Amino acid sequence: MSNIQQLEDLTTQVRRDILRMVHKVNSGHPGGSLGCAEFFVCLYKELMETKDGFEMDGIGEDLFFLSNGHISPVYYSVLARSGYFAVDELNTFRLIDSRLQGHPTTHEGLPGIRIASGSLGQGMSVAIGAAETKKLNNDKHLVYSLHGDGELQEGQNWEAIMYAAGNKVDNLIATIDLNGQQIDGSTDNVLPMGNVKAKFEAFGWTVVEIEEGNNIEAILEGMQNAKSLTGNGKPVCVLLKTVMGNGVDFMMHTHAWHGKAPNDEQLATGLAQNAETLGDY
Amino acid sequence: MKTYTNTGSKDTRSGFGAGLTELGQTNENVVALCADLTGSLKMDEFKANHPERFFQVGIAEANMIGMAAGMTIGGKIPFTGTFANFSTGRVYDQIRQSVAYSHKNVKICASHAGVTLGEDGATHQILEDIGLMKMLPGMTVINTCDYNQTKAATLAIAKHDGPVYLRFGRPKVPNFTPENGEFEIGKAVKLTDGNDVTIVATGHLVWEALEAAKTLNDNGISAEVINIHTIKPLDDKAILDSVSKTGCIVTAEEHNYLGGLGESVARVLAQHKPTPQEFVATKDTFGESGTPAQLMDKYGLNSSAIQEAVKKVIKRK
Numbered sequence: 043m044s045n046i047q048q049l050e051d052l053t054t055q056v057r058r059d060i061l062r063m064v065h066k067v068n069s070g071h072p073g074g075s076l077g078c079a080e081f082f083v084c085l086y087k088e089l090m091e092t093k094d095g096f097e098m099d100g101i102g103e104d105l106f107f108l109s110n111g112h113i114s115p116v117y118y119s120v121l122a123r124s125g126y127f128a129v130d131e132l133n134t135f136r137l138i139d140s141r142l143q144g145h146p147t148t149h150e151g152l153p154g155i156r157i158a159s160g161s162l163g164q165g166m167s168v169a170i171g172a173a174e175t176k177k178l179n180n181d182k183h184l185v186y187s188l189h190g191d192g193e194l195q196e197g198q199n200w201e202a203i204m205y206a207a208g209n210k211v212d213n214l215i216a217t218i219d220l221n222g223q224q225i226d227g228s229t230d231n232v233l234p235m236g237n238v239k240a241k242f243e244a245f246g247w248t249v250v251e252i253e254e255g256n257n258i259e260a261i262l263e264g265m266q267n268a269k270s271l272t273g274n275g276k277p278v279c280v281l282l283k284t285v286m287g288n289g290v291d292f293m294m295h296t297h298a299w300h301g302k303a304p305n306d307e308q309l310a311t312g313l314a315q316n317a318e319t320l321g322d323y
Numbered sequence: 324m325k326t327y328t329n330t331g332s333k334d335t336r337s338g339f340g341a342g343l344t345e346l347g348q349t350n351e352n353v354v355a356l357c358a359d360l361t362g363s364l365k366m367d368e369f370k371a372n373h374p375e376r377f378f379q380v381g382i383a384e385a386n387m388i389g390m391a392a393g394m395t396i397g398g399k400i401p402f403t404g405t406f407a408n409f410s411t412g413r414v415y416d417q418i419r420q421s422v423a424y425s426h427k428n429v430k431i432c433a434s435h436a437g438v439t440l441g442e443d444g445a446t447h448q449i450l451e452d453i454g455l456m457k458m459l460p461g462m463t464v465i466n467t468c469d470y471n472q473t474k475a476a477t478l479a480i481a482k483h484d485g486p487v488y489l490r491f492g493r494p495k496v497p498n499f500t501p502e503n504g505e506f507e508i509g510k511a512v513k514l515t516d517g518n519d520v521t522i523v524a525t526g527h528l529v530w531e532a533l534e535a536a537k538t539l540n541d542n543g544i545s546a547e548v549i550n551i552h553t554i555k556p557l558d559d560k561a562i563l564d565s566v567s568k569t570g571c572i573v574t575a576e577e578h579n580y581l582g583g584l585g586e587s588v589a590r591v592l593a594q595h596k597p598t599p600q601e602f603v604a605t606k607d608t609f610g611e612s613g614t615p616a617q618l619m620d621k622y623g624l625n626s627s628a629i630q631e632a633v634k635k636v637i638k639r640k
Contacts, residue, residue, distance in 0.1 A: 168393035202383075
């Protein structure tokens with residue numbers, strides 16, 4: 043178990059990793075990555091039970107699927123800093139011949155990744171399939187997934203959401219990153235989604251809300267609550283209210299940094315706001 | 324020439340159902356998913372025998388493909404079942420990203436392919452699915468010709484590690500390949516020896532090719548008929564060996580000539596041994612309502628169409 047300060051320190055380092063990765067190749071998605079840094083740190087350091095090493099089948103351990111694959115920088119940083127591959131490999135993000143593709147993939151054999159994602163809306167179905175296999179294997183471990191809020195505009199999600207409730211997939215915790223932003227603007231402007239909580243509840247899910255999705259203690263409390271609600275005949279949805287670009291002041295509360303890298307000066311500003319803790323790669 | 328006997332017409336989809344039933348008994352990792360077409364896909368017996376391994380997803384094919392991809396994680400071998408149209412075009416991106424690019428061991432089993440679906444008409448008669456599937460890196464594409472071969476293929480793909488598209492159909496067609504025969508993925512089956520022309524056929528057109536060869540033989544034309552059940556990976560050698568002898572080729576398939584078996588064969592020939600070729604296939608058109616026999620006739624997908632193509636291609640030698 044880590045204490046809160048250790049998790050905070052790791053989160054700060056992950057923010058630095060994200061900024062440096064996207065800056066180096068002048069591409070990638072820092073906004074959503076920064077908004078989910080605390081969540082990934084909590085997931086991999088505190089919440090999931092995982093085995094040492096990596097096996098695709100993931101039998102006897104918790105699984106995680108990232109559906110909104112564009113926030114690969116935070117995923118790669120936390121995987122590397124959880125021992126799935128060398129931290130130095132973050133240097134290769136989006137470069138030719140790298141295992142760290144723009145969007146996560148199994149194709150290059152990167153440890154920690156079990157499905158390709160990037161084309162949105164597919165991860166919920168995959169997570170449900172993996173959860174059904176866990177039940178068939180009598181494997182009591184859980185399946186976690188993360189989805190963007192804008193991603194819920196993809197219709198496949200609602201097929202999956204209907205299936206999971208109708209078939210009592212209660213070993214699944216699907217988290218929605220509710221940052222209210224997508225590429226073209228706020229979700230309310232692009233395609234209003236109405237009351238997401240009411241929608242999930244209407245489909246038969248148990249919903250847990252985490253109001254402070256960038257607060258480690260709040261995330262741990264909410265996710266532990268979500269874990270305690272599994273196994274009760276209903277899938278569990280966590281609505282994680284985050285701030286896109288969190289931890290870098292000029293990137294916060296806007297969609298502008300969804301898919302845009304900082305320039306040299308902006309990088310320096312962002313790094314100055316997040317002093318090195320565990321050592322840069 | 325070697326002749327083949329129809330041991331009793333059956334639908335190829337029932338061969339799939341029989342194969343799936345057997346897999347249910349012999350391989351506990353096999354699971355089946357269906358999008359509200361259990362009866363049409365002949366998956367009822369598997370469902371009755373193994374309800375815990377059967378997943379009814381409703382009319383939600385995208386979710387079915389994604390779930391199948393996820394189910395492989397933990398060692399299951401998912402067989403998805405719906406019509407060919409809804410198995411491919413409707414879910415192309417799901418197959419592309421979650422199955423093919425992710426190299427998941429999913430078997431996409433597609434019935435009611437082509438115009439022989441019949442009266443439902445063009446909305447349900449996909450003639451583009453072979454092209455869609457063969458273009459996906461790593462995807463194996465199989466189109467079987469009769470009940471026995473479809474059953475054998477169903478058993479064989481369970482042993483193959485990687486994504487497979489298995490295409491079969493609705494109508495009862497002659498059953499003539501050996502019962503419990505071997506099925507080797509990627510290996511063409513030479514059905515008759517001949518010297519004047521090669522006919523490579525897939526799916527429902529294989530029997531039509533045999534019928535054509537019989538009539539041609541009576542008229543002094545010796546045709547070598549090859550059953551190409553695997554369109555990808557294609558048995559290049561079997562095709563090249565045959566045309567080395569015959570010097571011309573007819574390809575026959577219940578599919579658009581754009582993107583189908585014929586184009587795959589043309590690629591092999593263009594690269595290794597340019598050879599006159601004629602295409603028995605639909606010519607960039609949608610289908611329509613009608614009986615399977617009427618449609619096969621109207622769209623030039625039968626024995627007489629193959630015979631005409633043979634006469635034409637021989638003149639081009």
